């Protein structure tokens with residue numbers, strides 16, 4: 001596949017088929033850390049094909065490969081890998097430089113580094129204070145069993161501490177200060193630790209995990225609900241559609257499961273059947289016009305693009321953390337939906353989508369800002385417009401490498 005752009009179209013605008021999604025990137029990356037800390041007691045099945053997961057697996061191998069010389073670990077654009085390794089590497093004997101892409105070097109990590117330093121970690125900034133790259137001297141001597149951490153910037157900092165807590169000599173009690181954003185990702189971490197035999201006590205703003213051993217377990221990674229969201233978008237935008245997604249569970253650990261409910265308002269019904277989750281187009285668009293993404297930030301782009309294309313004026317909250325993800329996702333969305341006349345207007349913490357000027361261009365050129373979710377959220381527009389050009393299509397590899405192949409299997413035409 002050419003790296004620069006691809007031109008996407010769909011003649012019939014009808015989609016009927018089965019799509020086997022890869023494993024959840026979030027579950028996989030937690031499972032890899034748990035497996036590494038368990039010393040082989042925990043095994044993992046159905047790991048994600050996501051580049052972020054492949055990168056983390058390779059990084060863990062480097063980290064564990066003996067000797068104390070400086071090792072450089074480059075995790076590219078993988079946010080969870082950066083955050084989880086920032087804690088994990090303190091437990092390994094050795095000296096590490098932990099770095100990532102240019103964008104990763106703009107994504108804040110100071111809150112987590114401060115928390116780790118307050119319990120004895122030896123971490124320094126290689127460039128700008130508060131941001132990767134980090135210099136970590138492993139083999140930490142734990143000074144305290146309590147840590148306070150701000151909850152409203154990224155839940156990944158808290159998950160990172162939780163993952164190592166039971167392996168620390170004194171265990172760890174984490175006091176979450178202020179609001180907790182992306183809460184389902186924290187409960188996912190706790191539930192996965194529990195699957196591996198780790199007990200926890202979660203009371204309001206505090207989570208306590210005593211020093212304890214992992215137990216033999218097999219963690220089975222569920223398919224990725226964030227990836228499923230793009231199929232919901234396609235069902236919502238197609239003229240007719242019926243898509244089956246095997247392996248997704250009725251009781252998921254992934255907060256992006258919320259797409260089921262959200263998409264009922266955009267004309268998509270979901271039923272769990274023997275062979276998987278069936279998405280069908282009902283075409284019934286509800287009057288609900290306020291959606292909150294605080295617990296499911298990765299769904300924001302999918303839903304906002306669908307709402308714009310369906311000309312459903314809506315308002316959105318819980319978008320604060322979008323600015324520090326793969327790109328400033330608010331800005332990226334504003335620019336790209338503007339290309340077909342939609343506007344996303346900030347009013348304090350509420351964003352209003354205005355669609356009165358939406359038009360149907362013959363061809364629309366979408367920039368992706370090194371953000372997999374920009375590419376995948378805008379691709380379904382090929383079911384509404386004649387042609388959609390996606391720049392830098394390989395960004396999808398971060399979480400869903402088979403995305404374009406799956407689109408072709410469902411009748412999309414791709415010209416590179």
Ligand SMILES: O=C(O)C1=C[C@@H](OP(=O)(O)O)[C@@H](O)[C@H](O)C1
Pocket residue numbers: 025026027080153154155156159181182185297298321
């Ligand atoms: O823990 C995780 O696996 C994730 C947590 C979320 O990040 P924030 O907690 O920074 O919102 C989410 O956006 C990201 O894609 C994956």
Ligand SMILES: C=C(OP(=O)(O)O)C(=O)O
Pocket residue numbers: 077078079080081298325326373399
């Ligand atoms: C924000 C994301 O990932 P990360 O923070 O792990 O880079 C994402 O996958 O949308």
